Amino acid sequence: MTTATVPDHRGRYGVFGGKYVPETIMFALEELETAFDEAIQDKEFNELFQKELAIYSGRPTPLTRADRLSEYNGGASIYLKREDLNHTGAHKINNAIGQALLAVRMGKKKIIAETGAGQHGVAAATVAAKYGLSCKVYMGKEDIRRQALNVFRMKLLGAEVIEVTSGSQTLKDATNEAIREWVAAVEDTFYLIGSAVGPYPYPKMVKQFQQVIGHETESQFKEIHYEKLPDAVVACVGGGSNAIGMFAPFIEKEVPLYGIEAAGMGVETAQHAATLSKGSNGVIHGSLTKLLQTSEGQITEPYSISAGLDYPGIGPEHAYLHETKRVTYEAVTDEEALQALKLLCENEGILCALESAHAVAYSLKLAKKMRKDQHVVVCLSGRGDKDVHTLMEFEEGGE
Amino acid sequence: MNKRWKVFQHSSDYRFTPYIMAGDPCEEATIELSLALEECGAHALELGVPYSDPLADGPVIQRAGMRGLAQNMNLEKTVKLVAKLRERGLKIPVIIFTYYNLLLQLGENRFLKLAENSGVDGVLVPDLPYEESGYLQEMCSEHNLALISLVSPTTREEKLAKLSREAEGFLYCISSLGVTGVRSEFRAGLDDFLKAAKRNSRVPVLVGFGLSTREQIQQFDGSSDGFIVGSAIVKKIEELESDLLTNREEAIKTFKSYIESLLPVYSR
Ligand SMILES: Cc1ncc(COP(=O)(O)O)c(C=O)c1O
Numbered sequence: 001m002t003t004a005t006v007p008d009h010r011g012r013y014g015v016f017g018g019k020y021v022p023e024t025i026m027f028a029l030e031e032l033e034t035a036f037d038e039a040i041q042d043k044e045f046n047e048l049f050q051k052e053l054a055i056y057s058g059r060p061t062p063l064t065r066a067d068r069l070s071e072y073n074g075g076a077s078i079y080l081k082r083e084d085l086n087h088t089g090a091h092k093i094n095n096a097i098g099q100a101l102l103a104v105r106m107g108k109k110k111i112i113a114e115t116g117a118g119q120h121g122v123a124a125a126t127v128a129a130k131y132g133l134s135c136k137v138y139m140g141k142e143d144i145r146r147q148a149l150n151v152f153r154m155k156l157l158g159a160e161v162i163e164v165t166s167g168s169q170t171l172k173d174a175t176n177e178a179i180r181e182w183v184a185a186v187e188d189t190f191y192l193i194g195s196a197v198g199p200y201p202y203p204k205m206v207k208q209f210q211q212v213i214g215h216e217t218e219s220q221f222k223e224i225h226y227e228k229l230p231d232a233v234v235a236c237v238g239g240g241s242n243a244i245g246m247f248a249p250f251i252e253k254e255v256p257l258y259g260i261e262a263a264g265m266g267v268e269t270a271q272h273a274a275t276l277s278k279g280s281n282g283v284i285h286g287s288l289t290k291l292l293q294t295s296e297g298q299i300t301e302p303y304s305i306s307a308g309l310d311y312p313g314i315g316p317e318h319a320y321l322h323e324t325k326r327v328t329y330e331a332v333t334d335e336e337a338l339q340a341l342k343l344l345c346e347n348e349g350i351l352c353a354l355e356s357a358h359a360v361a362y363s364l365k366l367a368k369k370m371r372k373d374q375h376v377v378v379c380l381s382g383r384g385d386k387d388v389h390t391l392m393e394f395e396e397g398g399e
Numbered sequence: 400m401n402k403r404w405k406v407f408q409h410s411s412d413y414r415f416t417p418y419i420m421a422g423d424p425c426e427e428a429t430i431e432l433s434l435a436l437e438e439c440g441a442h443a444l445e446l447g448v449p450y451s452d453p454l455a456d457g458p459v460i461q462r463a464g465m466r467g468l469a470q471n472m473n474l475e476k477t478v479k480l481v482a483k484l485r486e487r488g489l490k491i492p493v494i495i496f497t498y499y500n501l502l503l504q505l506g507e508n509r510f511l512k513l514a515e516n517s518g519v520d521g522v523l524v525p526d527l528p529y530e531e532s533g534y535l536q537e538m539c540s541e542h543n544l545a546l547i548s549l550v551s552p553t554t555r556e557e558k559l560a561k562l563s564r565e566a567e568g569f570l571y572c573i574s575s576l577g578v579t580g581v582r583s584e585f586r587a588g589l590d591d592f593l594k595a596a597k598r599n600s601r602v603p604v605l606v607g608f609g610l611s612t613r614e615q616i617q618q619f620d621g622s623s624d625g626f627i628v629g630s631a632i633v634k635k636i637e638e639l640e641s642d643l644l645t646n647r648e649e650a651i652k653t654f655k656s657y658i659e660s661l662l663p664v665y666s667r
Contacts, residue, residue, distance in 0.1 A: 010530070020499055020526045022455045024551040024576055166461055167451065176454050183455070184577030186553065283500040283526065284452065296473045297504030298451040 006320060011200025013320035019199040021179070021286045028186045033201040035106045040208060045105065052097050053212060056130065057087040059094075061213075063220040063377070068347040069364075076231065076370035078363055080380045081217050083242060084352060090382030091213060091242040092123040092194060098209030100127035103190035110189045112136045114178040116143055116171030117307030118150025119353075119382065120194030125159035127192075135159040138178040140169040143307065150386060168301045171311055175285050195239025196315035199286030203244075203315050210245025217377055218249045225375070232366055234258040235379035236359040237329070238273075238308045240315035242381040251326060259318060260362045262304030263331035273302035274331040275314040276322045284313040290322070305334040305390065306354035308382075336361040338394065341384065353382035354390065401543060403492040403520055404568060407442055407603070414603055414625025415662060416569075417632050418445040418496065420463035421480055422472025424636070428643040428650075432636065433484055435651050437491050439658040442625065443569070444489070445523065448477045448497040455525040457580030459630040462637065474501040474510065482517035492520035492568070494547055499527045507535060511542040521545035521568045529562060547571055552592050559592075563599035570600045572623065574608045580630050582609030585618075593622040617663050628661065 006013040019029055039045040053059040061082040070077040083091040103111055111133050115121030121137040128135030137154055141163050144151050154161050167173035182191040196206040221230055233250055235243035237259040247257050264272035272278065279290040284299060292300045292312040304310045321327040332340075337354060340361035345351050352360060356379070363378045370376065384391075400408075407414065417436050421429050433444055449467030453460065474497055481493050495514065502510055502524065514522070522544055527535065532546065539546040545568030550559055553576065563570055572593055575586050586592075589606075597604045606619045607627030616626050635657050636643065642650035 018531055019528060020531060021528060022525055022551075023528050023549045024553050024573060026528050026530065027553045027555055166458070172452065176452055179454055180457075180578045186576060282503055283498075285454075286526070293500070293504070295504065296475075297498075297501040298468070299500070300451075 006317070007200065007204055011204070013317045014323060015281070016287070016289050016316035016319040017200055017203060018288050019286060020283045020288065021199050022183055024183050025186050028182070029199055029201065036102060036201055036205050039102055039105055045101065049098055049101055052101065053094065057093050057097065058085060059212065060216045060220070061085045063217060066348050069344060070367065072343070072347055073364050073367055075372065076367040076374035076376050078367055079221070079230070079375060079377045080350070081213060081246065081377060083213060083379060083381045084350070084356070084383035088123050088126050089385065090119050090123070090353065091210060091245065092120045093126065094212055094245070095194070095206050095209040095241060096120070096123035096127045096192065099190070099192045099205070100131050100133065103133065103192065104131050106190065108188060108190040110134045110185070111192045112138065112178050112181050112189055113192045113194060114138045114171065114175040115194060116140070116174065116310060117386065118143070118147040118154065119308060119386065121154050121159070121161070122150055122157070124192050124194070125154040125157035128159060129157050136181070137161050138164050138174040138181065140164045140171060140174045142169040143171065143174070147307065147386070149389070170301065172284070172299060179285065195241040196244045196317065197239040197285055197287060197313060203287065203317055206241050207244045207248060207317065210241050211248035213242065213245040213379060214247060214249040217246065221375070221377065229253060229255050230377040231370065231374040232256045232258060232376045234260060234359045234363045234366065234376060236260045236309060236355045236381060237314060237318060238311050238355060239313070240318040242379050244315060244317055246379040247327065251321070257327040258362060258366065259327050259329045260358045261329060261331045262306055262309035262358055263333040264303040264305070266333055267331050271303040272331065273304040273309050273311060275302070275312065276318065276329040277331050287313070287316045289313055289316045289319040305394070306337065306358065308353070308355040309358065330362055332358040332361045340364060350380070351384035352380050353384050354387045356381045401520060403490065404545065407492050407569070410442060412442065413620045413663065414442040414605065415440055416443045416445060416605060416625060416627045417441050418447060418627060418629035419636065420447040420449060420460065420467050420633060421477040422449060422467035422470040423463045423633070424466050424640045424643050425470055426472070426480060428647065429480060430484060430487060431647060431651055432654065433489055434487060435655050436658065437489055439655055440662060441491055443492040443494065445494045445496045445627065445629070446477060446481065448472070448474050448495065448501055450498045450501055453498060455578055457578040457630060459581070459634050459637070460579050463633045466640070474505050475513065478510065478513050478517050478519060481519050485518040493518065494521035494523050494568070495519055496523045496525070499524050507538055511538050511544065514544060515542040519544065521547050523547040523549070523571065525549065529558070549573060550596060552576065552586055552589065556595070559595055560599050563596050564601070566600050566602050569603045569605045569625065570596055571627065572596050572604055572606045574606050574610065579608055581611040581634070585609065590622045593619070613661055613663060616661070620663065631661070632658070
């Protein structure tokens with residue numbers, strides 16, 4: 001396989017990636033790259049990171065066989081990688097701990113972050129509290145309204161939530177605003193990005209801190225199945241951090257991988273967030289990747305019931321894995337995700353996040369077409385408590 | 400190097416380079432504002448292109464971009480607008496200020512051909528740092544366009560020297576960290592930064608970002624060869640929006656007296 005050589009020294013995944021940012025922050029990206037490369041070579045740093053994952057976030061997270069769901073669905077059996085059992089309820093904390101430890105190592109006392117649904121904002125506020133850093137979270141005005149609970153959580157954790165009123169007032173604009181703030185405060189501020197997006201070295205760094213998901217999965221699966229590998233691995237893709245972390249150890253192996261985007265109301269409508277299925281090459285948030293845009297290059301607003309998948313871009317490594325066809329990317333609608341969420345609830349007693357429900361929905365379809373002695377692993381990226389409000393609204397309004 | 404750049408570079412004035420947004424508040428207003436700026440003594444003009452995600456701009460220019468977008472202004476039309484400006488007699492160099500995604504979607508080659516034929520003199524791409532600019536740099540040279548380099552107080556010493564040496568058109572020195580927008584104070588040590596830039600540069604060194612008053616502009620005469628004013632002018636245009644649409648002659652008059660109040664007396 002050809003993937004071993006990416007990213008190259010310029011931060012490229014094939015044509016994708018790079019650093020499309022104002023000159024003012026170029027030095028900070030270089031500084032970050034040097035500090036990151038040194039840190040991951042340093043045994044002490046790695047041990048500290050592993051220790052924090054264990055004693056603060058509760059890792060390793062289990063790999064749970066979904067017995068009743070698999071039985072109900074038919075075909076291959078389904079395993080759930082339980083990222084929902086992390087502290088703060090999602091995989092986002094893995095990356096937040098990693099980057100916060102790096103910030104501390106670099107002597108930075110201030111962190112800034114962007115957030116859409118508030119999950120990464122909560123993770124960032126959490127690690128800021130834990131490591132004694134000040135924290136500003138940029139969040140679109142529209143999202144602040146939709147995600148009041150997470151806004152309150154961030155404030156409880158001592159973070160300052162900054163309302164973003166530019167553009168369409170959602171995640172893409174919150175990210176623009178966080179980058180603008182970084183340009184202004186770059187000399188003493190660490191930008192703690194929430195997904196495998198952004199200028200190099202962010203995509204590489206986020207993958208590094210999330211690959212614990214895939215490594216644990218591999219060894220847990222091998223332990224149950226006498227050194228065999230899963231027959232398929234499935235993860236949802238917003239910016240792509242839980243997916244790239246889950247895929248990391250499998251990319252070089254013969255394991256079919258599936259990344260699931262949000263089809264919203266359907267990819268044939270204008271209301272979706274299916275960046276790889278429907279997007280084209282362009283630059284967003286410092287990286288050349290696939291994105292949803294007009295023919296003239298104005299970035300368009302995506303739609304998904306799940307705020308965490310509601311992003312018009314995608315990490316550059318996913319754009320590359322899509323182009324080289326190493327990973328199959330499919331899209332799942334709101335409706336299908338909601339159904340899967342209910343099935344998982346009723347058959348396993350697990351309320352997963354709406355984002356993760358997209359991966360579950362596709363796994364059900366996939367497993368049905370596979371043999372009974374085969375195994376599908378799904379990354380259950382987060383728990384669904386944050387979505388209860390949305391679910392209630394949907395139940396009341398929809399049925 | 401074309402004739403317009405020669406005039407710009409050989410001028411002994413403290414060079415005034417305004418920035419305005421194409422299509423703000425409408426195309427005809429952009430034309431008349433540009434001509435007015437030249438009459439007031441502008442030595443070159445930066446023409447911004449409306450973009451949905453202007454990562455390097457503060458609120459004032461963001462709003463101007465929204466107004467431009469509402470007029471359906473885009474990169475291709477902005478370039479064609481320069482041809483119209485030439486027909487109407489504009490003589491100073493014009494630099495297109497565009498985000499990289501807009502260039503990519505129009506196609507770099509298509510853009511450069513069109514720009515060359517429309518009387519554009521330079522291109523400035525705020526989210527395309529030197530490290531990513533190799534191809535565009537080459538193509539700009541083929542089409543007789545200057546790719547304007549931005550340098551910042553955070554640019555490392557060797558890089559600053561290299562970019563200053565290789566600069567074409569003019570060298571754009573960012574006065575302060577952060578995005579575009581009016582500022583009340585500048586960074587300490589700015590003079591040293593400008594001096595370092597001037598030491599190596601073969602082209603005029605201009606200072607920009609945040610300048611909004613005559614006093615601020617005068618402060619850099621001596622340490623720089625010229626200055627760029629964006630947000631302050633764009634803000635004035637925002638104030639004059641309705642008159643620029645309905646009572647343009649009057650609005651242009653007011654605009655010109657504002658520009659005159661901004662410029663150091665000797666630079667006119
Ligand atoms: C639970 C959960 N899963 C997935 C995502 C999508 O992000 P990514 O694609 O980076 O994993 C989010 C983002 O907020 C999330 O909260």
